[in-house]
Amino acid sequence: MTTAEPIWIYDTTLRDGAQREGLSLSLEDKLRIAHQLDQMGIPFIEGGWPGANPKDVQFFWQIKEEPLSQAEIVAFCSTRRPGRTAAEDPMLQPILSAGTRWVTVFGKSWDLHVVEGLKTTLDENLEMIRDTLSYFRSQGRRVIYDAEHWFDGYRQNPDYALETLGAAIAGGAEWLVLCDTNGGTLPQDVATITRAVSKYIVNHLASHPLDPDRPAPQIGIHTHNDSGTAVANALAAVGEGARMVQGTINGYGERCGNANLCTLIPNLQLKLGYACVREEQLAKLTDTSRLISEIVNLAPDDHAPFVGLSAFAHKGGIHVSAVERNPLTYEHIRPEQVGNRRRIVISDQAGLSNVLAKARSFGIELEKDDPTCRHILQHLKTLENEGYQFEAAEASFELLMREALGQRQRFFELQGFQARCDMAPEMNDGNSYALATIKVRIDGKDYLEAAEGNGPVSALDAALRKALVNVYPAIAQFHLTDYKVRILDGGAGTSAKTRVLVESSNGHQRWTTVGVSTNIIEASYQAVVEGLEYGLLLQNQAEAVLST
Template sequence: MNDENRLLSLNFRPKEVEVLDSTLREGAQARGVSFTLKNRIKVALELDKIGVHIIELGWPGSNPKDVEFFKAIKEYELENSKIAAFSSTKRKDISIDRDPNLGAVLNSESDIVVVFGKSWKRQCKTVLNISPEENLDMISETITFFKDHGLEVIYDAEHFFDGYFEDPEYAIQTIKAAEGCSASKIVLADTNGGILPNQVVTVVRNVLDLIKKPLGVHMHNDSGNAVANTLMAVLSGASHVQVTVNGLGERTGNADLCQVLPNLEFKLQISALKSKLPVEQRLKGLLHLSNLVYEASGTPRHPYQPYVGEYAFAHKAGVHVDAITKDCRTYEHIDPELVGNKRAITVSDLSGRSTIVAKMVDELGISFDKKQELIGSILNEVKMMGLKDLELDNSEATVYLILLKHLNLYQKLFEVNEWLSVAEGSVDSSRAYGLTRVKVKEDIQVEGSEGVGPVNAIDIALRKALLKNYPELKKVKLVDYKVVLPEVSRDTASIVRVFTEFTDGNNIWRTTATSKNVVEASVFALVQGLDYYLQKSRLMDKGELKDIKLSHQ
């Protein structure tokens, strides 16, 4: 019987798994990522709130920023999580009590230290320039040193899988050395991220036959298998996993906490959090945690990310939408609310009548029979917009305004009568000016502004014209602006598409528009974004939609 079949026939899975989050240490090693002290604290507190067992804050021996972080976190009382510092083994040719890196760990006053050491003879020879025997001594001395100072030691066997496949006997000797010095856990690291799930099963089962300490894994994602490898390790008997939020980490990243946790909790029924909440409530803050780390790390959100991505529960094909309106389990593997996410209905030229009906229920809470003429009218407009290359997939605000107009719920709150944009520049500088003439109720507001570009100048002038009557627009910010040029263009008068994204601090919405004039398309998209906010506020916050629902019923 091979290892895969053996795994399926026997139940090696633990009842509980200890989770160590390394976002603030390993995640900080991702290219383009640098956490401020304030953001590090925010992330640590959120990890504690969700119930992660151990938070690896950093490597105090490597840089002053990590030292500062360890000092700052002491001002906060963590409810669920223990704090861990990261450290290498002692340096060669230096007395252990004089090693500044190890001393920095002691000064951090962390609860736990994660010590990484070499498992691969190749690393001993080419990186550290030491013999395999010297490496074993360094592992033992370092763990003993920290244990003598009262710290719990988790031993991370770096490059373990590479070392094991090259020389299994020596790789086992390294973790035996750590176990012999009373490391609390032995963690097998796929540092190069190149192994496959079936190999994980083989190695983890073999190692568990040889050591008595709890076993953990630390998986990198270079072959796209970090999450799968982590789960297979747990199914093979590992009871400790190391992960990062959104999979942030060196090169292509690590096993994603946002995938590993829900898979353990919901799919495998393995407790992976220190929480007294029922299982169905434990991960409701997962999307918030994911978004917080994206914001804190300055990395763009991944909309296709499983569980917490914006599109994770988005339905576009008409057949799919029709099915989920009858039974959401037909095209959703879990309830999106379990991870703090929500279902999204996408209107596009692929939509059918069921999509339009579902979108109206989703956005307005109003239900129609899909056979009604109104639904066909809306669908025809959507299809025609698709023919004009006006993509509505990610332009829910544009769709919302279309629905209001067809339902006779739209109320013209302002009208842009004229706009003017002027840009001038030289080699050393450039300037742009915008002028708008806006009718609000019976008033005509004419405003001008200077901006960093023609679109920005128009945006500022438009807001100035509207703020007198609609001061709530102060909260609305344009956070993204994108121009999409046609793939094939015979001249400079081709149709261009503009996408805009807005926020009021709590919600995000997007619009799209087209024109042969990029500034005109931008004005159309800007107007839609502001109009959407005002229309939705009027209907929802002021209760007008409630009255409309009652009259419709």
């Protein structure tokens, strides 16, 4: 399919996405996300419900001071309350004060919600929809109507559900968004019901023609992931004529989340041929996904389609060999199209192809018949058998490879270390402390330092940094971003072998190193030392590039 027909992407990360359990956005977070989505080319960004809380009010005012380049910021609200007109309902005034050109209004499609939730009549609900939308139109706003619980309502009472859409059309809605609010509908039902809505709109407009200057309303889709089919449901609706797709970055949202725009956009654009964003904006998708996961302080899903760290990772030797010859053998798109990259994973399942490809990613050219290549592979498999895990610690593998090639620079040599824990919290304000001393040699000179920490690993890390920072000032910019411990043979009890993974960062790059030992302090020290060593290697490489 090669049509360039547009699909209008509507992002609700700042409102619906923020309802995810454990996710909290500050005003600054919301502004950063809005600007990133704007750079991505998202045409509609739902900012929140003005008046629902002070933060949302501040957001709409602040975004006027930091205007977006192309996206429309949309205010969200419900229909007016029963028993009054929209003009009299104070709840709607903050929506107007937000000053957005577009407003999204949600209303009840399901007669159960009208009678049990709103405690009003079916006719009054229809008037609430029509009156609210008409009021916003009279105030110069353009209106999107979100038909809440649409699919449940249609199944229970299709005639009434369709009447609610008729009321929205009468009120001036330009978009009729069908919401699978409970997330329980399956794709075949979404397709069937969306098709029925499309037919209804045609018939309704034939009998209730619009003013000549008013465009016919279009269908949108808003799906939740409670059945694990939010993306499939949205695609099914598009197949039946929906031209607006609502969702969130990384699928954030209440309960099981919303339709994931990081999956939907490339499927719509690369697989189905619709125009969502420009090619260069699509190439920002992976960075956008990861940046927003950082802002909301949630770990990225490494196995997410298109944008996950593992989305284009190849581990099996046969796979790697085939991908090296022709990426189409095991990749459904070019990873660069969505801003991702191919990764060759190193593990005990690796073959020579993995080692050769990984070496190239480090800027090292090896020949297949080079005996060093087989030595590296055998050493890798031996260490993995002992409990090391290099697919999660690529920095350690690069150091291993450079050592085998005689290219590993020794920035410092450990002469010894000690760590002591004070486990008398009743004497230390309820806290425990650790003291570490360390001796290292740099260019023939010994350095002895000591440092405290809230545990032995923290104290060792601090002492090592003190010993090194005067010679290598770049270390002041390095910091640990993650620390993971895994017991490898739990049956051995307290004598079990331990694997430690340490993730480090210099503020621009991240890298992971590994240590294994029956002594958790020793395993941690291995990982921490290699983390600092690899950071210095990156620093040297960066300085070499600048000098050329």
